[in-house]
Amino acid sequence: MHKTFRSLKNPQYRLWAIGAFISNIGTWLQRTAQDWLVISQLSDGNATAVGIVVALQFAPQFLFLPLIGWAADYFDRRKLLIATQSLRGLLALVQAIMILNGHLELWHMYIFAFLLGCFTAFDTPARHAFVADLVDDKDMQNAVSLNSISFNSARMIGPAIAGFLILIMGAGWVFALNAASFIPILVIMYVIKAQPTSSSSEGLPHTNTIPNNHHATHKTTFFDGFHYIRQRPDMTIAIVMFFFFAMFGLNFTVYLTAMTVHVFTGNAQQFGILMSIMAIGSILGAIITANRDTPSIRFISFAAIAFGVIALIASIIPNFWLFAASLCLIGMTTQLFTTSVHSLIQLSAQKHIRGRVIAILLATSVGGSALGGPLVGFTADLLGARWAIACGGALALLTALLGLHHLRQQKR
Helix, strand or coil, rough: CCCCHHHHHHHHHHHHHHHHHHHHHHHHHHHHHHHHHHHHHCCCCCCCHHHHHHHHHHHHHCCCCCHHHHHHHHHCHHHHHHHHHHHHHHHHHHHHHHHHHCCCHHHHHHHHHHHHHHHHHHHHHHHHHHHHHHHHHHHHHHHHHHHHHHHHHCCCCCCCHHHHHHHCCCCCHHHHHHHHHHHHHHHHHHHECCCCCCCCCCCCCCCEECCCHHHHHHHCCCCCCHHHHHHHHHHHHHHHHHHHHHHCCCCCHHHHHHHHHHCCCCCCCHHHHHHHHHHHHHHHHHHHHHHHCCCCCCHHHHHHHHHHHHHHHCCCCCCCCHHHHHHHHHHHHHHHHHHHHHHHHHHHCCCHHHHHHHHHHHHHHHHHHHHHHHHHHHHHHHHCCHHHHHHHHHHHHHHHHHHHHHHHHHHC
């Protein structure tokens, strides 16, 4: 366990991790309330509407791909993050007020989902690259895994709390709590002033301020990330695999809302339970990757196979609690896949171009999710929620075949 949490010895990263954890809990509070609000109150049980909200929330990451990667490398990442986090908190506050006043309709939710996607699009690659600024390269895989542990711990706590709060307070106050959760991370972002650690600093932060990143990148363009990845077959295949996996594998909120409402005829609290149990598995997966030093295409491929097999089994489980138990394994295998891909890409990219490469990876992920969200919802409405999960399992197995074919080509 000492090796698992070694990045927390870095005081800069430790501060960041505390603020990010609080903010992540708020994000999952709102995400759960949002999806439940759409399917239960704004759309009369339409899973496709949930899929559209997911697509609108993720689409800007894909639409603004060249610009957001360039911004993460060109601007001071700390200041950029202060701006994006402030805008996300303000947007949550506006939604809370509209819900509490009874003025929010489905078309409003679509607009808010797109705006949130725009702010998050600029926030996410800068956030990932900022973490890389805080730790040494030797601790990169560990820091990425600890971020996943934080994110999924919040995913375990947030939905369970949200399901309870929705029943006793209503969704509006859940959105308000998310708005308040941005305050600690903004305070911490103002406190973090040290320069990123270098590989020769033995993990000890310097005392001067973070320099603007544009000095290292003013001669480059935002398309350099594509050229860089094209020259790396291992990075290319990992990103392609991520895209197909994300289409169904990362749209769990869509098929879990459909399973809760249409298959198990449950309520918001049961939906929160399913989300939390899946998050427990994700934490286990993140702990496993935190203790690994080097990600590989082989490991990523076998994680996709494991996900596919378990998803196919879960699609035919008739009992709610047995289905919930299978979600623990689905969460674990999902995390093994996604964290390993993120670590592989970040470790493979040079620092001067890391923001653009991360932006491409994230855009690939959310692009797949945005494309897959309505497809998952449509499949659930047309054929049933179980078929949506089964399609995700089958696509994961096909994704694994891509990775194994790449390894076979390398041997030849």
